[in-house]
Amino acid sequence: MPTATIAGHEVQTNDEGFLTEYDEWNEEIGTELAGNIGIEMTDRHWELIRWLREDFKEKNETATTRRVNSVGGFPTKEQFQLFPKKPARKMAYVAGLPKPHGCV
Amino acid sequence: MADAIIPDFGDDDETDRKLVIICSKGNLDMAYPALVLANAALGEGIETHLFFTFWGFDMITKSRMHDLQFSPVGNTAMHLPGRNTKMPQSLSPMPGMTQMATKMMKKQIADLGIPEVPDFLDQIVASGGHLWACRMSADMNKLEETDLRDDVEGIINATDFMEISEGGQMLFI
Numbered sequence: 001m002p003t004a005t006i007a008g009h010e011v012q013t014n015d016e017g018f019l020t021e022y023d024e025w026n027e028e029i030g031t032e033l034a035g036n037i038g039i040e041m042t043d044r045h046w047e048l049i050r051w052l053r054e055d056f057k058e059k060n061e062t063a064t065t066r067r068v069n070s071v072g073g074f075p076t077k078e079q080f081q082l083f084p085k086k087p088a089r090k091m092a093y094v095a096g097l098p099k100p101h102g103c104v
Numbered sequence: 105m106a107d108a109i110i111p112d113f114g115d116d117d118e119t120d121r122k123l124v125i126i127c128s129k130g131n132l133d134m135a136y137p138a139l140v141l142a143n144a145a146l147g148e149g150i151e152t153h154l155f156f157t158f159w160g161f162d163m164i165t166k167s168r169m170h171d172l173q174f175s176p177v178g179n180t181a182m183h184l185p186g187r188n189t190k191m192p193q194s195l196s197p198m199p200g201m202t203q204m205a206t207k208m209m210k211k212q213i214a215d216l217g218i219p220e221v222p223d224f225l226d227q228i229v230a231s232g233g234h235l236w237a238c239r240m241s242a243d244m245n246k247l248e249e250t251d252l253r254d255d256v257e258g259i260i261n262a263t264d265f266m267e268i269s270e271g272g273q274m275l276f277i
Contacts, residue, residue: 004108017109036110065147066227067217076230085149086113093111103140104218 007032011096018093022056025096034094045082045094048074052095062092062100115149122151122272129277130159132174132209132221138277139224146231153268154228156256157238160277161245164237164253169222174209175202222253229255236260236268 001012001020007028012020019025019033030049034041041049051072055063065088069076083090092099123145125138138154145152162168176182176196184191185208195201210220219227229235237252239261249259260268 002109006108013109015109017111036108037113038115064217065231066143066219069227070217070219076227080231085115086147088147089111090113102217104143104216104224 014098018098019096020098022053022096025053029096030094033096037090037093039083039090039094041094042082044078048072048079048082048091049095052091052097056095056097061102062095062097064088064100064102064104066104067102120151120271122153122269123275124153124155124269124272125275125277127154127156127160127163127277128158130162130168130172132172132206134277135160135163135172135221136213136218138275139221139228140218141275142228142233143224143231146228146233151272152228152232153234153236153272155236155238155260155265155268157241161237161241161247163221163225164235164256165245165247165251166253167251169225169253170220172221173202173206176205177202225253225255234268236265238265 001014003010003012009024009026009029011024011029014020019029027046031041034045039045048068051074052063052068055067055072063072065076065079068074068079068091079087079091083094088100123142125142127135127138129135142152142154156164162172176191178196180190180193182191182196183189218224225235235253235256237256237259239259242248242259249256
């Protein structure tokens, strides 16, 4: 497993650059991860990312865009605005979570 | 210490990948493959169009889109739930069987957190997907734009479809 220094913290990642340890993430790291893919975090980005991490803690699985909409209450359209083109994977990356497994 | 790996989301690649799915069936079980694939494509930033024709019209017709059904008739892959026991074909056409099979399938789908057909199309449109209706099917069924979901972008003919689908990868379901 590769390690990397992100926002001054040493973290473990997978071969694609997604963090692999839930507890190694913090919001400074999230800001830098977002910056890596051209996203500037706003309050709304944080609300979504915090919800995604809370949901992961409960379900041990990253929410799909469907779940982020139906359970998290973040409309699909907004997800595409906040994390353009590939919201599911980008949200997971910024939140330090694995890519979602579900189809929908 | 190695530099952090940054995932390549492929945003900078100018992609003209386009997916066009022809939805020709009105059975509940045959509605989902197109919806699942369209949703996945949109989530990957792929331009996606759904073209509804023949029985597929039921997926976008306001008065019918809420009650698509699944029938085990003629389906030899129909098993009793959770088992490998085949359901005898002679039972399939029994009264009430379609209603029961539909109810069961809807529950299985809902249990996975997957939306019903109209909700799923809402999500697809919200993700930037395009819905089109077939002119010939509309004429045959005597349906007009007002009978269809408001987000259907148009009732188009075969020539229009050729324009829309140009350069796309096509799926007929």
